[in-house]
Amino acid sequence: MVLDPKKVVILCGGRGTRMEHETEFRPKPLVPIGDKPILWHIMKIYAHHGYKDFVLCLGYKGAMIKRYFLDYECMTRDFTITLGPKHELAFHDTHDEEDFTVTLADTGLETNTGGRIKRIEKYIEEDIFFASYGDGVANIDIAALLRFHQEMGKIATVTGVHPFSRFGVVQSDGRGLVTAFKEKPQVNGLVSGGFFVFNREVFDYLDENSVLEKGPLERLAADGQLAVYRHDGFWQCMDTRTDLRILNELWASGSAPWKIW
Numbered sequence: 001m002v003l004d005p006k007k008v009v010i011l012c013g014g015r016g017t018r019m020e021h022e023t024e025f026r027p028k029p030l031v032p033i034g035d036k037p038i039l040w041h042i043m044k045i046y047a048h049h050g051y052k053d054f055v056l057c058l059g060y061k062g063a064m065i066k067r068y069f070l071d072y073e074c075m076t077r078d079f080t081i082t083l084g085p086k087h088e089l090a091f092h093d094t095h096d097e098e099d100f101t102v103t104l105a106d107t108g109l110e111t112n113t114g115g116r117i118k119r120i121e122k123y124i125e126e127d128i129f130f131a132s133y134g135d136g137v138a139n140i141d142i143a144a145l146l147r148f149h150q151e152m153g154k155i156a157t158v159t160g161v162h163p164f165s166r167f168g169v170v171q172s173d174g175r176g177l178v179t180a181f182k183e184k185p186q187v188n189g190l191v192s193g194g195f196f197v198f199n200r201e202v203f204d205y206l207d208e209n210s211v212l213e214k215g216p217l218e219r220l221a222a223d224g225q226l227a228v229y230r231h232d233g234f235w236q237c238m239d240t241r242t243d244l245r246i247l248n249e250l251w252a253s254g255s256a257p258w259k260i261w
Helices: 017-023 038-048 062-070 072-076 113-119 142-152 200-205 215-222 241-252
Strands: 007-012 053-058 079-082 088-091 101-106 128-133 136-138 156-161 169-172 178-182 196-199 226-231 235-237
Touching: 007 038, 007 113, 017 241, 038 053, 038 128, 038 136, 038 142, 053 062, 053 113, 062 072, 062 101, 113 200, 128 142, 142 156, 142 196, 142 226, 156 215, 196 200, 200 215, 215 226, 235 241
Parallel strands: 007 053, 007 128, 053 101, 156 226
Antiparallel strands: 079 088, 128 196, 136 235, 156 196, 169 178
């Protein structure tokens, strides 16, 4: 039987300590690319493929993310308000996110990534679901990722990506002569880029103290239950001020690779 996910779980609770110049004032998922938070960009990637039911795992400054969605209608649409006892509010025009469903779940201030997913188990009714970090974008084909997961028949699939090196790479002939120089080339090996697909059995590998990237994924791999979907296209996380600048420059240029909607 082919299982089709409905929920997209997004991890939004970390402190983002490597970007304190931004996260001192707001949670990392609300740091903007252009005029929209990176969280919005991630949600739009999934929505483009038809997945619009989100569960956000909140933690650090989670109230600000709740307020962002509570105010979303007012901040994205014209409206007429009648003040006083009647207090009527009439919205005009529309926006492209009208059919989004967003569950905002407080998963604790210091909870680790795996623990955050464990805490939202009660909101996952289906046998399969997506999960993503709240700080990375890609031009990933979500439909192809799902097909791969279904074909592999494992409990978990992680997307493997080729990040760009943070340093220029120098090749030499061993005698001190440079034979080639590459400015921040792509790394040859694959690293986890997030964009997971999980079957419900993944909850058996999680507890409220789990760090997803350590114990749970390691045990899944040892049990032969972890597959990797290779994504050779664009992927970029937002870990540093430089990453943020790169993402904003790409967006401002009008050629952001992850803008598939």
